[in-house]
Amino acid sequence: MVQQRLLEIAIREFGAKGLEGASTRGIASAAGTAMSSITYHYGGKEGLYLATADYIASQMEDVADGIALRPDELPDDPAAARQAIHFILSRLLAKLSGERSAEWALFIVREQMNPTEAFDRIYAGPMGRMAKALVELVCVATGARDRQAARLAVITLFGQVLVIRAARATCARVIERDLDDPALIEELGRRIAANTDAILDRMTAERQEP
Amino acid sequence: MVQQRLLEIAIREFGAKGLEGASTRGIASAAGTAMSSITYHYGGKEGLYLATADYIASQMEDVADGIALRPDELPDDPAAARQAIHFILSRLLAKLSGERSAEWALFIVREQMNPTEAFDRIYAGPMGRMAKALVELVCVATGARDRQAARLAVITLFGQVLVIRAARATCARVIERDLDDPALIEELGRRIAANTDAILDRMTAERQEP
DNA sequence: GTCTATACTACGATAGAC
DNA sequence: GTCTATCGTAGTATAGAC
Numbered sequence: 001m002v003q004q005r006l007l008e009i010a011i012r013e014f015g016a017k018g019l020e021g022a023s024t025r026g027i028a029s030a031a032g033t034a035m036s037s038i039t040y041h042y043g044g045k046e047g048l049y050l051a052t053a054d055y056i057a058s059q060m061e062d063v064a065d066g067i068a069l070r071p072d073e074l075p076d077d078p079a080a081a082r083q084a085i086h087f088i089l090s091r092l093l094a095k096l097s098g099e100r101s102a103e104w105a106l107f108i109v110r111e112q113m114n115p116t117e118a119f120d121r122i123y124a125g126p127m128g129r130m131a132k133a134l135v136e137l138v139c140v141a142t143g144a145r146d147r148q149a150a151r152l153a154v155i156t157l158f159g160q161v162l163v164i165r166a167a168r169a170t171c172a173r174v175i176e177r178d179l180d181d182p183a184l185i186e187e188l189g190r191r192i193a194a195n196t197d198a199i200l201d202r203m204t205a206e207r208q209e210p
Numbered sequence: 211m212v213q214q215r216l217l218e219i220a221i222r223e224f225g226a227k228g229l230e231g232a233s234t235r236g237i238a239s240a241a242g243t244a245m246s247s248i249t250y251h252y253g254g255k256e257g258l259y260l261a262t263a264d265y266i267a268s269q270m271e272d273v274a275d276g277i278a279l280r281p282d283e284l285p286d287d288p289a290a291a292r293q294a295i296h297f298i299l300s301r302l303l304a305k306l307s308g309e310r311s312a313e314w315a316l317f318i319v320r321e322q323m324n325p326t327e328a329f330d331r332i333y334a335g336p337m338g339r340m341a342k343a344l345v346e347l348v349c350v351a352t353g354a355r356d357r358q359a360a361r362l363a364v365i366t367l368f369g370q371v372l373v374i375r376a377a378r379a380t381c382a383r384v385i386e387r388d389l390d391d392p393a394l395i396e397e398l399g400r401r402i403a404a405n406t407d408a409i410l411d412r413m414t415a416e417r418q419e420p
Numbered sequence: 421g422t423c424t425a426t427a428c429t430a431c432g433a434t435a436g437a438c
Numbered sequence: 439g440t441c442t443a444t445c446g447t448a449g450t451a452t453a454g455a456c
Contacts, residue, residue, distance in 0.1 A: 002440085016324070021231020023431060034441055039433070041439090102323060109319055113312060114226070115379040123383060131384050151385050152401040158380075159373030160366040166376035167368065169325040173333060174341050175361045191362040194416070198408040206404070212422085233449060244423055249451070251421090423456080430449065437442080 003041055005031040008103075010052040015106035019049050019116075053111070053118035056104045057125030063095045064126035069133040074140065081140035082200060088130060088137075089161055089196060090189055096165040097185045105165050134158070142203040153203060160192050213251055215241040218313075220262040225316035229259050229326075263321075263328035266314045267335030273305045274336035279343040284350065291350035292410060298340060298347075299371055299406060300399055306375040307395045315375050344368070352413040363413060370402050 009030045013022040024045050028035040042048040067088060068074065075081050095101055111119040131154065138150040138157075164171055164179065172179050179185075219240045223232040234255050238245040252258040277298055278284065285291050305311055321329040341364065348360040348367075374381055374389065382389050389395075 016228050016320075017231030018227045021227030024433095025431065035432080036434080036442085037440060045432070106320065106323055109376055110226075110316065112377050112379045113316055113375070119379050123380070127380070128383065131380060135384065148385075148397075149401070152398055153405075155373050155377070155381050155384055155398075156370040156402060156405055158377065159369040159371070161369070162373055162377055163365050163369030165323070166319055167322050167365070167372055169322045169329050170333070170337070170341065170368075171365050173338065174345065174365055175358075187358075188362055188365075191359070192366060194412055195363075195366055195405070195409045198412040199405045202404055202408040234451095235449065245450080246424085246452080247422060255450075421456105424454090426453085427451090428449100429451105431447075432445105434445085435443085438440090 002031065002033050002037060006033070006038065006041070006048065007052055007055045010048055011056065011104050011107055014049055014052055015104065015110065018110060019045070024048070050118055050121065052107065053121040056107060057122045057127070059104065060122075060126045063091060064130055067091065067130070067133075069126075069129045071132075071136065074133060074136050076140060078141050078143065078204075081137045082197070085134065085137050085141060085157070085196060085200070086193055088134060089157060089192060092130075092158070092161045093164065093185065093189050093192065096161055097179070097188075099180070101165060109166060131158075138200070138203070141200050143207050144203060145207065149203065149206075153199060157196055157199065160195060164188065212241065212243050212247060216243065216248065216251070216258070217262055217265045220258055221266060221314050221317055224259055224262055225314065225320070228320060229255070234258070260328055260331065262317065263331040266317060267332045267337070269314065270332075270336045273301060274340055277301065277340070277343075279336075279339045281342075281346065284343060284346050286350060288351050288353065288414075291347045292407070295344065295347050295351060295367070295406060295410070296403055298344060299367060299402060302340075302368070302371045303374065303395065303399050303402065306371055307389070307398075309390070311375060319376060341368075348410070348413075351410050353417055354413060355417065359413065359416075363409060367406055367409065370405060374398065 006027065009027050010022075013027050013030070016022070024038045025035045027048070028038055038044070038048050042051050068084070075084060096105075108122060111122065134154045134157070135147065135150050138144065138153050139147060142150070142153075144150045164185075168179065175184065177184050216237065219237050220232075223237050223240070226232070234248050235245045237258070238248055248254070248258050252261050278294070285294060306315075318332060321332065344364045344367070345357065345360050348354065348363050349357060352360070354360045374395075378389065385394065387394050
């Protein structure tokens with residue numbers, strides 16, 4: 001399918017060079033088609049850019065696959081909530097450390113720092129649902145009274161996982177090992193899980209004596 | 211100074227569009243000079259790109275300013291080491307949450323995911339020294355026997371801070387408040403400090419019963 | 421040291437053949 | 439639905455005026 005090939009290449013090109021920097025000619029020729037097919041299918045460069053964001057959002061569905069994210073599905077006892085947090089974070093780590101995430105990571109990070117309509121489309125998908133679910137789960141797991149504390153905790157928990165992708169070269173130098181080694185990622189996952197438990201324990205304690 | 215103006219604009223342009231995507235004409239005209247002055251001063255586009263990396267590294271000196279990073283200057287008792295970790299992380303948070311870091315952040319993140327010689331130059335500066343120092347400090351603070359555990363912890367600690375820049379739009383949506391608000395950043399700093407203590411405590415405990 | 425002038429390649433959009 | 443052809447604009451590099 002021409003359209004699918006165009007979108008796959010577009011993720012890489014827009015990720016590497018941005019909306020302005022990327023060239024429709026380059027994308028089209030890499031996809032083995034004529035430039036004018038972008039005009040035909042997406043109306044132009046901006047149209048392809050937004051379609052790429054939608055495509056990324058749809059690709060993220062499998063990260064959330066099998067995870068209960070709907071507010072009414074979330075557990076209401078602390079232990080189960082904590083387990084759900086561990087599950088989501090380990091799923092995210094598997095995704096972010098995988099080779100394939102490298103392709104759309106730069107696209108998303110660019111939108112994170114300089115959001116356009118494309119970010120709205122990405123966040124409207126599994127990403128936003130996962131973020132909302134994590135806040136709820138942290139509230140349940142720690143019995144937090146104010147949501148604000150849970151929100152701050154969620155972004156620090158997420159940061160622990162994000163770093164393997166967003167600061168990949170630094171991680172490689174600090175750890176001095178091949179980041180593609182599954183054993184290393186598993187080790188990092190255990191570290192993150194232990195950190196998460198330590199953080200949630202402390203937040204539970206904070207609740208008693210603030 | 212023409213060269214300084216050129217470098218400031220180059221950070222933004224290369225950050226937004228990468229080496230290929232950015233245009234020397236665009237950089238030169240935004241800096242109010244002719245394109246050929248880039249050829250004169252830096253030999254061409256690649257030369258300017260590497261000079262931009264050096265410039266970023268030099269700009270990072272003030273993040274490390276006043277922080278003891280030389281191996282022989284590091285404290286050797288756990289409490290002082292822990293305090294030094296807190297100090298470095300809070301300094302990093304102040305820098306990464308500040309408006310000015312937005313400019314070079316994309317340049318660095320791009321190099322993180324797709325490292326070139328430019329990353330070597332950046333990492334050779336304060337960034338690499340800070341990473342090395344953090345590993346040592348975590349070892350001292352927790353009495354860790356193996357360095358590998360300390361290395362993994364350092365990248366998760368760093369991730370907590372990095373997230374405010376690398377996933378800025380997501381943070382804004384999760385927290386539902388203005389990320390430029392200094393009070394919010396202070397609140398986040400307290401959360402990170404508490405998390406860090408919880409993590410270091412747990413690592414110290416892990417050492418006794420592994 | 422900074423500029424203009426020039427040569428050549430590549431860009432996005434569009435019209436029209438098939 | 440996919441292609442080629444063409445338009446006007448913008449890209450890098452280089453040579454040379456001042």
